[in-house]
Amino acid sequence: MRSVLLVGFLLAFAVAAQAQNAVVASAFGLRPSAGNGQHTVELGASKSQVIKVLGPPTKTSRFYSDIDEKWWPLLHYGSNKLYFDNNQLALVELKDARLTVGKPGASSFRVGSVLPRATAKPTLAFGNFKVERKPGKSRNLSYSAISHGYMKTEKGEGLDVLYEIQYDQQGRVTHIVLDSTYD
Numbered sequence: 285m286r287s288v289l290l291v292g293f294l295l296a297f298a299v300a301a302q303a304q305n306a307v308v309a310s311a312f313g314l315r316p317s318a319g320n321g322q323h324t325v326e327l328g329a330s331k332s333q334v335i336k337v338l339g340p341p342t343k344t345s346r347f348y349s350d351i352d353e354k355w356w357p358l359l360h361y362g363s364n365k366l367y368f369d370n371n372q373l374a375l376v377e378l379k380d381a382r383l384t385v386g387k388p389g390a391s392s393f394r395v396g397s398v399l400p401r402a403t404a405k406p407t408l409a410f411g412n413f414k415v416e417r418k419p420g421k422s423r424n425l426s427y428s429a430i431s432h433g434y435m436k437t438e439k440g441e442g443l444d445v446l447y448e449i450q451y452d453q454q455g456r457v458t459h460i461v462l463d464s465t466y467d
Contacts (some may be wrong), residue, residue, distance in 0.1 A: 312327070312462055313386065315384050325338065327373050327445060327462055328373060338383065341359040341361055345360065364378045374464050374465050375462070375464065381394045385460060396457060398454070398455050416432075422448060428453045432447065
């Protein structure tokens with residue numbers, strides 16, 4: 285009986301730990317930081333939907349995907365990059381504060397936002413998530429702390445969509461990635 289209880293406890297702990305790193309995908313809507321627009325775009329949006337909500341890009345280009353062996357359209361908003369696969373927003377890299385993550389009227393964040401106190405769990409656009417407060421390197425960028433995990437649907441179903449938020453020594457967001465191409 286004890287072993288059954290122990291296994292049940294460990295299984296519940298593992299599910300809870302996984303849920304802490306899985307955040308709801310719809311909380312990651314993108315919107316311009318300037319103004320008070322009420323619309324957002326999410327991964328999967330078409331290029332025309334993105335331009336309608338975010339406005340015209342500062343630059344357009346193409347990115348060659350070695351894995352897919354094809355060119356992807358790329359919209360630049362300052363140093364932020366939005367990649368499209370089959371006319372759907374597939375990858376977002378935010379490196380400046382022009383774009384905000386989060387729904388209008390809810391908590392939101394962008395590059396430059398500051399984490400709450402080091403002892404508190406962040407309460408950003410999608411609620412609580414794990415912050416690893418140790419230096420490292422990801423995507424060829426150094427960080428002092430990082431949050432990363434997979435997104436889920438509103439019903440709690442797991443998605444193969446990765447999020448990554450990097451922080452500097454002062455707890456400021458320096459880089460945000462939303463990636464539906466990650467396997």
